[in-house]
Amino acid sequence: MQFIRDLYAAAGAQRRPLISFEFFTPKTAEGERTLFGRTLPALAALRPGYCSVTYGAGGSTRDKTLDMVERIQREHGIAAMAHLTCVGSAREEIVALLEDARRRGIANLLALRGDPPAGTTVFQKVGGGFQYAHELVTLTRQVGGFCVGVAGFPEGHLECQEGRYVDWERLKAKVDCGADFILTQLFFDNRCFYEFRDHLAKRLGVRVPIVPGVIPIQSASQIRKFVALCGATLPPALSARLDALAEDDAAAAAFGIEFATAQCADLLRHGVPGLHFYSLNKAPAVTRIIEDLGFGAGGEFSLGSPAGRP
Numbered sequence: 001m002q003f004i005r006d007l008y009a010a011a012g013a014q015r016r017p018l019i020s021f022e023f024f025t026p027k028t029a030e031g032e033r034t035l036f037g038r039t040l041p042a043l044a045a046l047r048p049g050y051c052s053v054t055y056g057a058g059g060s061t062r063d064k065t066l067d068m069v070e071r072i073q074r075e076h077g078i079a080a081m082a083h084l085t086c087v088g089s090a091r092e093e094i095v096a097l098l099e100d101a102r103r104r105g106i107a108n109l110l111a112l113r114g115d116p117p118a119g120t121t122v123f124q125k126v127g128g129g130f131q132y133a134h135e136l137v138t139l140t141r142q143v144g145g146f147c148v149g150v151a152g153f154p155e156g157h158l159e160c161q162e163g164r165y166v167d168w169e170r171l172k173a174k175v176d177c178g179a180d181f182i183l184t185q186l187f188f189d190n191r192c193f194y195e196f197r198d199h200l201a202k203r204l205g206v207r208v209p210i211v212p213g214v215i216p217i218q219s220a221s222q223i224r225k226f227v228a229l230c231g232a233t234l235p236p237a238l239s240a241r242l243d244a245l246a247e248d249d250a251a252a253a254a255f256g257i258e259f260a261t262a263q264c265a266d267l268l269r270h271g272v273p274g275l276h277f278y279s280l281n282k283a284p285a286v287t288r289i290i291e292d293l294g295f296g297a298g299g300e301f302s303l304g305s306p307a308g309r310p
Contacts (some may be wrong), residue, residue, distance in 0.1 A: 003147035005180035018274035039173030042283035054085035085114025154196035158231030216285035
C-alpha cells in the first residue's frame with residue numbers, strides 16, 4: 001500500500017484534492033455487517049485516496065482497529081490508516097503493535113495522545129509509556145517503515161490552558177519529530193481553519209499537508225454532544241438554526257448536508273490539499289456532499305471546476 005504522504009504529493013501535482021473517510025470500529029456484529037456490506041462499498045465507489053479507522057476510547061479497540069484496516073486494504077484495495085494512541089501502553093507494547101501492523105501490511109498510522117479511558121477525566125501515562133503524541137511520532141520513526149499523520153486543532157486543544165497559539169507550537173513539534181501530514185479536528189467556522197493553517201505555514205514554517213476534517217451534521221443533539229467533547233464552537237447563526245431543528249432530525253440532517261457542502265466548497269476555493277470526512281460509518285450524507293461538490297464518478301476533480309474556482 002502507498003504511503004499517504006505520497007498520495008497527497010501526487011494529488012497536489014495534479015492540482016486535485018484528496019478525499020478520505022474516517023470510520024470507527026463497530027460495537028456489534030450487525031454494525032460490522034452494515035459497514036462492510038453497505039457503507040464501505042458505497043464510499044469505495046467514490047474512489048477515496050484512503051480511509052482511517054479510530055482506536056476507541058482508551059485504546060479499547062486496538063486489535064479490532066488493525067483487523068479492520070487490514071480488511072479494508074485486502075477487500076477494497078484502498079490505503080487505510082490505523083489510529084494509534086499512547087493510552088494504556090508501555091513503549092514495548094507499542095513497539096510490538098507497530099511490528100504487528102507492519103506484518104499485516106499496514107503502512108500508515110495516525111499518532112495521537114488519545115483520550116483517557118472511560119470513567120476517568122485526566123490522562124495518565126502508564127509506567128514506561130508516553131505522555132505526549134510527539135513521543136509516539138518519534139518512536140514510530142525510530143521503528144521505521146511507516147507514514148505518520150497527527151491531529152491538529154484549529155481552535156486549540158480543549159486541554160491546552162495556555163491557548164491555541166501554544167497548542168499550535170506543540171503541533172509543530174510533532175511535525176518536527178517526523179509527522180508527514182496533519183488532519184484537523186472538526187470545526188464549523190472556516191475562518192478558524194484559515195488562521196490555524198496560515199499561522200502554521202507562514203509563522204511556524206510547517207510544510208506538510210494540513211487537511212481539514214469535516215463532519216456532516218446528523219442531528220442537533222448529536223452535534224452538540226460532539227462539540228462539547230472536542231471543544232469546537234458552533235457559530236451563532238448555525239447554533240440558532242440547530243435550535244430551530246432540534247425536534248426534527250431528518251430536517252437537521254438535510255441541513256447538515258447543505259451546510260457541509262458549502263463549507264467544503266469554500267475550503268476548496270482556498271486551496272486545501274484534501275477533505276477528510278468523519279463518516280460516522282454512514283454513506284448517504286458524505287456521498288451527497290461529494291456529488292454536490294462536483295466530483296466525478298471516478299473521483300476526478302479539478303481545482304478549475306466551479307466548486308474549486310478561486
